[in-house]
Amino acid sequence: MILKFKTSADVPSSEITPEDVYRSRREFMKAVGVGAMGAVATVLPGGNAWAQDPFAAAKKSPLSVDEKVDPRTAYDRITTYNNYYEFTIDKEGVYKLSGGLKTKPWTVKVDGLVNKPGNYGVEDLVNFNQVEERVYRHRCVEKWSMAIPWIGVSLSEVLKKIQPQPGAKFIEFTTAERPGEMPGLGSGVLPWPYVEGLRMDEAMHPLTMMVVGLYGKVLPNQNGAPLRVHIPWKYGFKSGKSIVRIRLTDRQPRTTWADANPPAYGFYANVNPMVDRPWNQSRERRLPSPFENRQTQIFNGYADQVASLYSGMDLAKFY
Ligand SMILES: Nc1nc2c(c(=O)[nH]1)N[C@H]1C(S)=C(S)[C@@H](COP(=O)(O)O)O[C@H]1N2
Numbered sequence: 001m002i003l004k005f006k007t008s009a010d011v012p013s014s015e016i017t018p019e020d021v022y023r024s025r026r027e028f029m030k031a032v033g034v035g036a037m038g039a040v041a042t043v044l045p046g047g048n049a050w051a052q053d054p055f056a057a058a059k060k061s062p063l064s065v066d067e068k069v070d071p072r073t074a075y076d077r078i079t080t081y082n083n084y085y086e087f088t089i090d091k092e093g094v095y096k097l098s099g100g101l102k103t104k105p106w107t108v109k110v111d112g113l114v115n116k117p118g119n120y121g122v123e124d125l126v127n128f129n130q131v132e133e134r135v136y137r138h139r140c141v142e143k144w145s146m147a148i149p150w151i152g153v154s155l156s157e158v159l160k161k162i163q164p165q166p167g168a169k170f171i172e173f174t175t176a177e178r179p180g181e182m183p184g185l186g187s188g189v190l191p192w193p194y195v196e197g198l199r200m201d202e203a204m205h206p207l208t209m210m211v212v213g214l215y216g217k218v219l220p221n222q223n224g225a226p227l228r229v230h231i232p233w234k235y236g237f238k239s240g241k242s243i244v245r246i247r248l249t250d251r252q253p254r255t256t257w258a259d260a261n262p263p264a265y266g267f268y269a270n271v272n273p274m275v276d277r278p279w280n281q282s283r284e285r286r287l288p289s290p291f292e293n294r295q296t297q298i299f300n301g302y303a304d305q306v307a308s309l310y311s312g313m314d315l316a317k318f319y
């Protein structure tokens with residue numbers, strides 16, 4: 001049996017959201033006793049799966065938001081409209097150019113203020129039996145947004161394994177720089193490698209996610225295979241893709257975008273409709289709409305969970 005993930009053409013009624021289709025498909029697959037990934041793998045050409053069916057048992061996390069997604073924003077959209085400048089600055093070109101990134105084997109160097117430094121395989125950092133599916137909002141500073149069912153674990157689970165020392169105040173993520181596999185590196189549009197970072201309490205927050213998949217599938221290269229972070233209350237650029245190094249430190253790390261364009265890309269990058277960067281952020285374009293059809297919410301709608309992390313901070317200053 002071969003079932004494709006839906007495209008707009010597969011959706012019989014405009015009333016059905018991709019999530020409905022997706023979920024009923026998952027339920028159906030469960031009912032007939034076929035692992036979701038097993039079926040998907042039969043229609044995915046190549047890919048980077050290092051396991052046949054790693055996410056068939058992924059639980060649906062209660063941390064998910066209840067969002068209806070336009071049918072056209074589903075899997076097809078999140079995998080063909082990407083920011084990943086190491087390949088190209090053309091969002092609709094990344095997926096065409098990222099196929100050559102070799103994601104297996106993949107080693108992440110862990111160092112700095114941790115008790116368990118070393119070189120880890122992805123499967124040593126992320127327990128594949130414990131990954132969850134979490135539907136999170138994803139909002140770029142360029143004002144597009146989507147809701148994505150990511151697959152992964154809380155970053156705090158990963159941190160438990162590497163054991164931060166008490167002096168660790170920040171985490172730094174360095175992402176892959178592979179000239180032979182990443183045609184955009186020659187462009188010099190950013191200083192490579194791409195580096196991002198979080199304050200330790202942000203990193204430890206249960207919503208902060210280490211992502212290894214989306215829509216039940218292994219993370220495609222264009223979305224940051226084999227390992228990326230996602231912080232749903234922050235602008236998308238905080239989510240470093242294809243992480244090769246995790247360093248814990250007592251100082252706020254330098255981050256690539258903040259170095260490249262400080263007015264736009266501050267270290268915190270909390271989604272905030274009140275703070276221009278420097279362009280206005282009060283509205284957003286929920287893909288695939290060409291229009292700014294939604295109001296942006298403070299902390300991307302996650303204020304109840306995360307606002308306390310920033311109490312007493314001037315969010316216009318720490319933008
Ligand atoms: N290594 C790396 N990570 C990156 C980027 C990048 O160019 N290189 N772009 C960032 C930006 S600006 C966004 S909005 C998100 C996009 O993630 P998506 O393609 O999965 O939607 O990835 C972020 N992570």
Ligand SMILES: [Mo]
Pocket residue numbers: 083139140141142235236237
């Ligand atoms: Mo972005």
